[in-house]
Amino acid sequence: MTAATANGNHAIEDPVVVKTQAVSPPVDESTLFEELYQMKCFRTGEFYLKSGQMTPIYIDLRRIMSSPRVLRMAAQAMCDKVVAKNIKFDYVVGVPYAALPLATLVSDILNVPMLMKRKEAKAYGTKQLIEGVYQPGGTVLLVEDVVTSGESIRETAEAIRKENLKVMDAIAVLDRQQGATANLAEDDLNFLSFLTMEGILDGLITKNEMTEDRKQQIIEHLAKPF
Numbered sequence: 001m002t003a004a005t006a007n008g009n010h011a012i013e014d015p016v017v018v019k020t021q022a023v024s025p026p027v028d029e030s031t032l033f034e035e036l037y038q039m040k041c042f043r044t045g046e047f048y049l050k051s052g053q054m055t056p057i058y059i060d061l062r063r064i065m066s067s068p069r070v071l072r073m074a075a076q077a078m079c080d081k082v083v084a085k086n087i088k089f090d091y092v093v094g095v096p097y098a099a100l101p102l103a104t105l106v107s108d109i110l111n112v113p114m115l116m117k118r119k120e121a122k123a124y125g126t127k128q129l130i131e132g133v134y135q136p137g138g139t140v141l142l143v144e145d146v147v148t149s150g151e152s153i154r155e156t157a158e159a160i161r162k163e164n165l166k167v168m169d170a171i172a173v174l175d176r177q178q179g180a181t182a183n184l185a186e187d188d189l190n191f192l193s194f195l196t197m198e199g200i201l202d203g204l205i206t207k208n209e210m211t212e213d214r215k216q217q218i219i220e221h222l223a224k225p226f
């Protein structure tokens with residue numbers, strides 16, 4: 001039996017069971033770096049971010065959806081971290097759009113239901129911004145691919161909280177280390193990532209794609225305010 005909720009969804013009678021056991025061997029940082037490198041996810045040059053800031057290094061994790069194996073590895077890496085930190089949640093939500101395939105796999109690996117937050121509500125149908133079946137009061141884990149300022153996570157958390165769901169934690173494959181942790185803490189969001197920009201730059205040095213001096217220049221550039 002189900003009960004109607006405020007959002008018109010029907011609550012699931014049985015409580016959600018969070019299976020906090022990852023199913024594959026743990027993924028380590030250097031292995032994932034190597035896979036992302038092989039998939040040409042790291043590009044140096046002149047690129048512009050959502051914030052409008054120019055960046056000398058662009059990290060495009062949208063490419064990994066083209067490899068189910070690497071996509072799953074990245075999702076598994078986040079699951080390992082979430083399990084290690086003993087984070088409890090009832091639903092997984094990907095920050096649209098790039099993180100949606102990752103969130104789908106996190107949901108599958110941990111056997112936790114997924115919800116989907118739209119970038120914009122549709123003007124027809126149910127017009128809901130949050131899709132899926134949920135009970136108000138449930139807790140959401142946010143999943144991101146790459147985080148710069150954390151603004152996309154913050155916007156997603158805001159929309160979810162308006163639906164009387166709780167959000168306390170967000171996890172990303174990669175943190176560009178440009179202030180997201182502090183920015184999100186202001187919104188009571190605990191932010192974790194599996195890889196960091198510094199780790200990527202170090203990896204590119206080992207590949208002879210970058211010098212230590214260039215790494216320092218890039219870090220200084222990225223430390224500038226948006």
Ligand SMILES: O=P(O)(O)OC[C@H]1O[C@H](OP(=O)(O)OP(=O)(O)O)[C@H](O)[C@@H]1O
Pocket residue numbers: 050051095096097098099144145146147148149150151152153180
């Ligand atoms: O931390 P932030 O400063 O918000 O930047 C990170 C966001 O930017 C990218 O998404 P983008 O806006 O390019 O959209 P997409 O996911 O639809 O590609 C990325 O996938 C993150 O969601």
